[in-house]
Amino acid sequence: MSAGRIVLLVFGVIILLVSLALIAGGGALIWLDKAHQDSEGFITTDTIRLDRASYAITTHPADVDLESGWWFEDRHHIATIKVQASSEDPSKEIFIGIADETDLQTYLSDVNYDEIKEFRIHPVRVYYTNHLGNSTPAAPTSQTFWVVPEHGSGTQTLEWELETGNWVLVLMNADGSAGVDVSGSIGVKAPWVFWVGLGFLIGGILLLIIGVGLVLLATRRRRVGGEAGAGIGGAAVSEEQPPYPFSLKGELTEPLSQWLWLVKWLLIIPHLIVLVFLWAAFVVVWVIALLVIMFTARYPRSLFEFNVGVLRWTWRVGFYSYQALGTDKYPPFTLKAGGYPADLEVAYPAMLTPGLALIKWWLLTIPHYIVLALFLVCGWAWWPGLLWVLVFFAAVALLFTGKYPRGIFDFIMGINRWIYRVAAYSGLMTDRYPPFRLGD
Numbered sequence: 001m002s003a004g005r006i007v008l009l010v011f012g013v014i015i016l017l018v019s020l021a022l023i024a025g026g027g028a029l030i031w032l033d034k035a036h037q038d039s040e041g042f043i044t045t046d047t048i049r050l051d052r053a054s055y056a057i058t059t060h061p062a063d064v065d066l067e068s069g070w071w072f073e074d075r076h077h078i079a080t081i082k083v084q085a086s087s088e089d090p091s092k093e094i095f096i097g098i099a100d101e102t103d104l105q106t107y108l109s110d111v112n113y114d115e116i117k118e119f120r121i122h123p124v125r126v127y128y129t130n131h132l133g134n135s136t137p138a139a140p141t142s143q144t145f146w147v148v149p150e151h152g153s154g155t156q157t158l159e160w161e162l163e164t165g166n167w168v169l170v171l172m173n174a175d176g177s178a179g180v181d182v183s184g185s186i187g188v189k190a191p192w193v194f195w196v197g198l199g200f201l202i203g204g205i206l207l208l209i210i211g212v213g214l215v216l217l218a219t220r221r222r223r224v225g226g227e228a229g230a231g232i233g234g235a236a237v238s239e240e241q242p243p244y245p246f247s248l249k250g251e252l253t254e255p256l257s258q259w260l261w262l263v264k265w266l267l268i269i270p271h272l273i274v275l276v277f278l279w280a281a282f283v284v285v286w287v288i289a290l291l292v293i294m295f296t297a298r299y300p301r302s303l304f305e306f307n308v309g310v311l312r313w314t315w316r317v318g319f320y321s322y323q324a325l326g327t328d329k330y331p332p333f334t335l336k337a338g339g340y341p342a343d344l345e346v347a348y349p350a351m352l353t354p355g356l357a358l359i360k361w362w363l364l365t366i367p368h369y370i371v372l373a374l375f376l377v378c379g380w381a382w383w384p385g386l387l388w389v390l391v392f393f394a395a396v397a398l399l400f401t402g403k404y405p406r407g408i409f410d411f412i413m414g415i416n417r418w419i420y421r422v423a424a425y426s427g428l429m430t431d432r433y434p435p436f437r438l439g440d
Contacts, residue, residue: 011214016212016359018204019210022200025197026199027197029193029197029200040082043193046124047183048184049182050126051088053178054113055177057171057180057182058115059115059116059168064164079161081160082160083096085171086154087181092173093152095150095174096149097150097158097169098170099168100145111136112130113130115130148160244432247344248416249344250319250413252404258400264325267330271333274313275313282427290357293352294355296354298352304348304429311346313331315343322391324409324412325398364433375418375419387416393405394412411438414439418437
């Protein structure tokens with residue numbers, strides 16, 4: 001791949017990432033603006049109950065600076081805040097107010113109150129910091145420092161246009177007594193939210209088209225002598241598709257023990273300990289290989305053999321245990337091929353496409369990941385996927401009949417072949433896209 005194509009591919013991938021972020025952000029803003037808007041145009045939260053034994057509930061100070069908002073022409077109407085609240089005790093009047101942080105600290109000096117430090121909407125969670133004190137505050141209705149105050153019985157509504165300052169929202173009983181128990185909601189009206197979301201969405205779609213175009217332009221195959229080139233070095237490809245450069249073997253070694261599978265989880269613990277370290281090394285080697293491929297278009301042979309060996313070791317342990325239960329022969333502690341009923345081979349690639357390595361392990365493999373998720377995990381409750389269900393049926397058949405159903409074994413082998421084929425592709429070991437099939 002030429003330097004120009006590499007540059008195109010890198011820019012294309014960057015633009016694709018930016019476009020996906022813009023589309024997600026734009027969609028979220030539009031959904032938020034429309035799904036949570038009340039009849040007055042406020043985006044509001046659900047009703048939330050705040051119940052504290054102290055004299056006041058306050059928000060964390062919000063430092064608002066609208067003077068630097070040069071991008072907004074009418075900076076004094078950027079957003080309007082609405083707070084609605086009512087006391088759980090109908091006999092009590094409540095007070096809602098917004099004040100400058102300095103004035104509020106003076107008012108609540110040596111007063112026991114709770115400050116909201118963290119607030120989560122789904123699910124509702126409110127975390128407080130309690131400020132201890134021994135004084136009883138004067139009734140908030142007697143104070144003159146409030147920017148916007150509201151008080152009374154029943155539901156009280158406070159609306160305030162956002163302005164520059166360091167502001168705190170306060171909820172109290174109107175007489176200043178302890179024990180604040182209120183239910184309410186908070187909303188914001190910002191007319192620009194929808195248009196910003198729409199702009200993000202349109203911009204993301206345009207960038208997505210540009211990014212896809214650049215990637216396709218960078219990775220398109222050259223034509224040599226009227227034939228489609230291989231895309232690397234301009235070598236011609238024969239009309240007959242060569243075999244996929246990956247093979248996975250698993251020989252069912254019968255007779256199998258009817259009960260050994262019950263304790264194989266214990267027997268494979270030494271292998272699992274080793275595999276933890278091998279897979280940590282696999283990730284490190286993968287990163288090194290990615291960088292080398294980007295600059296040389298080659299996967300260093302020693303690193304390639306090591307990572308293939310890790311896949312081979314993993315497959316042998318899986319074939320012996322609960323990925324297949326295909327043999328009772330204990331797997332060897334080696335990365336080398338041969339000498340075991342289960343084996344894995346990946347043909348060493350002479351050259352790899354540098355830019356393709358950036359996207360094939362995540363973006364291009366998404367369709368396969370969806371299929372593999374059904375094979376391995378099923379449903380929101382993390383139920384066992386199809387592979388584990390089939391292995392369980394095979395284990396039950398072994399326990400009661402001593403026979404491994406051949407049809408189930410072939411299906412299990414097909415699923416494992418698909419899994420490890422995708423692993424080899426996302427492991428940067430080949431540029432050939434994995435086929436959507438269970439067979440060789």
